Amino acid sequence: MVNAKNVAFKVNKQTPFSQTLAGAYGTVINCRKPGGKGAARGQKEVRTHHVPLANVPGALKRKRGEEDCNEQRHPTTLSIPSGSDAAKSAVATLDQTLLNQQWQQRKPTRLRKGKILSKGVDLDCWFTILSFSDPAQLLEMRSKIASCYRFLRDNPMLWKHSRNYYYGPNMPDPPSQLSEFQYAHLRHGHGCMSCHAPNTRKTYWAFLRRWCKTCLQSKTLKEQDAMVLLRNANGEDITYLHKALPSGIFDSWGNFVGVGPASTHSLKTVYLLSDVQKLIAEYTQERQRNPEELAELRAWHAKKIDLVEERKAFAKKMELWEETTRNTKSFDYQAKKSARKAYYEHKAMQLSPPITLRELEACPSYRRAVAIPKDPNNTSWLQLKPKLEKEAADLAALRAQGGTPDPHPTMCLTSGTSTPLGSNTVPSQPFLPPLLGYPVGLPPPHSHLF
DNA sequence: TGCATAATTGGGCTTCGCCG
DNA sequence: CGGCGAAGCCCAATTATGCA
Numbered sequence: 048m049v050n051a052k053n054v055a056f057k058v059n060k061q062t063p064f065s066q067t068l069a070g071a072y073g074t075v076i077n078c079r080k081p082g083g084k085g086a087a088r089g090q091k092e093v094r095t096h097h098v099p100l101a102n103v104p105g106a107l108k109r110k111r112g113e114e115d116c117n118e119q120r121h122p123t124t125l126s127i128p129s130g131s132d133a134a135k136s137a138v139a140t141l142d143q144t145l146l147n148q149q150w151q152q153r154k155p156t157r158l159r160k161g162k163i164l165s166k167g168v169d170l171d172c173w174f175t176i177l178s179f180s181d182p183a184q185l186l187e188m189r190s191k192i193a194s195c196y197r198f199l200r201d202n203p204m205l206w207k208h209s210r211n212y213y214y215g216p217n218m219p220d221p222p223s224q225l226s227e228f229q230y231a232h233l234r235h236g237h238g239c240m241s242c243h244a245p246n247t248r249k250t251y252w253a254f255l256r257r258w259c260k261t262c263l264q265s266k267t268l269k270e271q272d273a274m275v276l277l278r279n280a281n282g283e284d285i286t287y288l289h290k291a292l293p294s295g296i297f298d299s300w301g302n303f304v305g306v307g308p309a310s311t312h313s314l315k316t317v318y319l320l321s322d323v324q325k326l327i328a329e330y331t332q333e334r335q336r337n338p339e340e341l342a343e344l345r346a347w348h349a350k351k352i353d354l355v356e357e358r359k360a361f362a363k364k365m366e367l368w369e370e371t372t373r374n375t376k377s378f379d380y381q382a383k384k385s386a387r388k389a390y391y392e393h394k395a396m397q398l399s400p401p402i403t404l405r406e407l408e409a410c411p412s413y414r415r416a417v418a419i420p421k422d423p424n425n426t427s428w429l430q431l432k433p434k435l436e437k438e439a440a441d442l443a444a445l446r447a448q449g450g451t452p453d454p455h456p457t458m459c460l461t462s463g464t465s466t467p468l469g470s471n472t473v474p475s476q477p478f479l480p481p482l483l484g485y486p487v488g489l490p491p492p493h494s495h496l497f
Numbered sequence: 498t499g500c501a502t503a504a505t506t507g508g509g510c511t512t513c514g515c516c517g
Numbered sequence: 518c519g520g521c522g523a524a525g526c527c528c529a530a531t532t533a534t535g536c537a
């Protein structure tokens with residue numbers, strides 16, 4: 048799902064081969080502000096609804112400020128700023144027509160199961176909407192919604208705008224060998240591009256491919272092996288062509304490090320076997336075409352080197368961008384976790400009786416809760432509170448009994464659900480604090496007990 | 498208008514892949 | 518190998534909708 052300001056867009060899976068193009072739809076979701084149960088009750092706002100991905104004549108175009116004054120504005124009161132020129136007047140007239148339609152259509156379409164909507168949104172609107180969507184979402188739509196396929200395929204600027212809007216100018220532009228779609232596919236797609244192992248996510252920018260580790264290893268060869276091939280190519284030594292090969296770097300354990308070539312002894316430069324074979328084939332072809340014309344051969348070689356250098360520069364930028372993004376995200380998550388700790392500690396101290404930080408830290412539910420990288424709020428606290436109270440009470444009871452240490456403190460606790468258990472699902476064992484035998488509330492840091 | 502049901506939403510948890 | 522994060526699943530609560 049994509050969120051942009053107060054709008055969300057969710058792609059519903061629609062089997063492409065169904066051929067029911069007119070029925071393709073997405074879901075425009077009303078993003079309520081988080082708040083009390085009745086907070087949104089009195090509001091009249093756009094509700095979540097499905098919209099068909101169709102080109103419907105006369106469909107509405109969104110106007111600036113519309114979201115704020117849908118209820119108040121009326122077509123007859125439409126005001127045109129003084130000094131408007133003829134073009135603006137024409138637009139205003141058109142606006143008036145559209146607003147009339149909008150006024151009639153003010154209430155969102157009611158959706159019912161099995162009923163197809165008659166209203167739609169035109170392609171210009173879709174272009175605008177999708178321009179503000181996450182490229183990952185576009186990718187999903189392209190593959191899952193038949194009616195979106197051509198639209199997304201034929202509008203590369205849509206992808207570019209989406210990328211710039213979502214990730215800002217710091218994300219590198221794609222190299223000349225990649226279309227915007229291919230670029231998005233490499234960034235957000237899943238699955239090995241060779242064996243189709245579904246969970247592969249790692250993209251090797253040096254090779255512009257997403258592969259699983261096994262496929263990567265099977266498709267690459269070390270520099271010395273590549274040189275053997277280049278040396279024996281048609282009985283001729285063409286090792287000097289190696290600069291025209293995209294390269295990556297492996298460490299001594301065979302792990303991929305980054306775009307090549309390697310500059311230190313401990314790291315190994317690798318090439319793709321297919322690239323080496325292709326280079327030899329192309330060289331052979333060039334030689335056969337112009338056996339005596341060395342200038343053309345040099346031009347061909349130089350062109351290939353330029354491409355490789357361009358890809359290398361791009362891959363380096365991309366690797367840096369990924370690392371920076373990862374670090375930023377990690378920092379953000381840490382901040383959220385810290386915020387949760389502080390919030391829950393504060394709330395726990397306000398309970399009656401209060402739960403101290405030491406007691407909190409002995410509660411598995413607290414430890415699980417502060418490992419979740421999301422901002423805390425009252426709802427999450429209300430979820431946590433009953434669990435904490437129970438665990439703290441059990442802890443206190445055991446302490447009063449002078450309880451015995453639990454040999455496997457969290458075995459039956461950490462994998463449990465956060466959902467409060469019903470009376471019929473209460474574990475047969477009473478809650479056992481995980482750290483008995485230690486001073487209460489001071490779990491050994493990085494303990495190997497769990 | 499009230500009830501039944503579908504749809505939506507947010508939070509917690511688990512699994513799995515990636516990374517250091 | 519442990520930690521971390523993405524993704525997906527589950528669940529409970531809430532809201533929207535249709536129908537009698």
